[in-house]
Amino acid sequence: MPSSRTAILESIRRSHGRGELSAERQQALRDRLHSHPAATIPARSDGDREARIALFTTMATSVDATVSRVAGWNALPQDIGDWLKARNLPTTLAVAPDARLDPVAQHPLYTVHRGPALPEDLIGVSVAEGGVAETGSLLMVSGPETPTSLNFLPDIHIVALPASLMVGPFEEAWARIRSRFPEGMPRTVNLITGPSRTGDIEQTLLLGAHGPRQLHIVIVDDATPA
């Protein structure tokens, strides 16, 4: 009996009334994979960086995230502190190991552990790999500096987004991923658009289903692109 793989591939070919694709055809398809042509890209995210930051902020705010902007990494602890204080939240944080977050981790205001989120963590702080202005989405990647669990386990997710990494449409985020990870995708890439939500009880929209209840994004005007 042929393997299931063979049986399925043969069934596909039989239905199409052909054998395996010709060498030329396969080469054409490989060429398409390598050139990865884009379909129509929505025009809304055209524009310079400031226009994109403005669009990102509008889009992220429209899905219940809060967005602020600071002048540099050293201004991050103060912004996070203000945001937490306004919501009467504690100052115990789980912070991603990424060195750009050292000013937060070393600030006397906070009690911090670095690394992946633990089940009891209330607030997670991490760094985005980019921001997609088209939809106000954060591009997050897994790795030793940015554990994915910080994105999902804590009740509150605070994300630092370097302004230099703001892109317009998804396609520019893919370009970023390809140049940063030429060996292939990281284990997990998340596009995060607002906090977790559900409409599963009587079509009533509620925030904070299984992921974070609140999402705060701090756009950091970093001097040089990473």
Place this chain on the structure above:
Amino acid sequence: MHATTRQFKENARAALNDASLRQPLQKLKVGFRVRRAQAAEKLPEFETLRDQGRDLKNHVLENLDFYLETFAAKVEASGGVVHWARDAAEAREIVLSICRDHNARTVTKGKSMISEEIGLNAYLADHDIVPVETDLGEYIIQLRNEPPSHIIAPAIHVQKEMVADAFRATHTHLPADRPLSEPRQLLDEARAVLRDKFLAADVGITGANFLIAETGSTVIVTNEGNGDLTQLLPKVHVVLASLEKIVPTLEDAALLMRLLARSATGQEASSYTSFSTGPRRAEDPDGPEHFHVVLLDNGRSRLLGTEFEEMLRCIRCGACMNHCPVYGAIGGHAYGWVYPGPIGSVLTPALIGIEESAPLPNASTLCGRCEAVCPMRIPLPKLLRHWREQEFSRHLTPQRARLGLQVFGWFATRPALWRLATRISALTLRLIGGRRGFLSRLPFAEDWTRHRVMPVPQGQTFMARYRAEAGIHQPPSD
């Protein structure tokens, strides 16, 4: 899942008399439809993207074998394992053997229609593995021991009091007198209960909205974050996906992402679009150690090259059912199997056989709204008509309907006789209808007139009116 598709008429009658369905279905017709229309309106490129989405999926289906092999090679190169399953039984066995290899006692599950299609939960439970659904809607229907009634809103038929009853019956470790009257209270309780399950599970099973050949990634598009916790926390991540979920590149995924969320919930983007590629890397501090992808055929490869191939473009957004007047009147359970609404009426006969599901292609008024909103431009009414033809030619149509169609066919192919007959019946009906202008009972159609009246013709036939209005005085030559 045991199909009750053959009893569609009985199911539909019961659903029409079920008062608890009215409110959710009324809400669905307003909410989902308005939000989709607004989202489409806000993206000027939306109609162009629909054309491109259709063309992309046609390209994928044409070259499906190539893209599947490319995808499988990429998954394996990134340290994952690909399993090919010809049918539901094989897919279930694969999942069970992965669970056994890791001595799994409980598995958490992200929402997956493929899991419903292969009846995975019952199978795992029969083999002493506890499956825990973690999507809120799926969790609710799992506790209520019933199938989903909508492909993206599985518990849309359940009222909040019914959710509270299910929670009280199941979460017996909590105080019996706790308040559960508000959706927020119900959600917070589910969140707390399921958080422990996420942390304890040995295996996490998710579906996939897309498979990307270029990178070997599986993609889930969700709002709750349960799918992400499912694929992050356990040491094993298993992905269930059917063959046609494949797209060539990240750019192609972006095209479909732009169509999916808007068509489904009217969102610009779902909260989480997450790409999984292989298991965790050596230096990663979290993520699963093992990554398996189960590719399910279950009859799909046979549809290629047939009139039903277009159905395989479906990206499971649910827009067709949100806009269907039949679904809007009876809900999803009446359809009797996993996929309800217009897509279900086309897909179910293809997957479990027209013999098992003959009434479904008739569960449509062919009004065309489903095709008008389908992001992949699947001609659902045309496909329903194809099934009706098969139903007729295989003698699955009920005797009376069959006879009626034969009589109709005999007249319809004899134009002179047809015109005479329609003139006589138009006049007769008008005479019977009299001054009231309607009939409250029709012989052979009592079911129809039980709930409505039949307006009678005004005495002239269509052709007579047509000739008069168009100024044509000679009957067209036959």
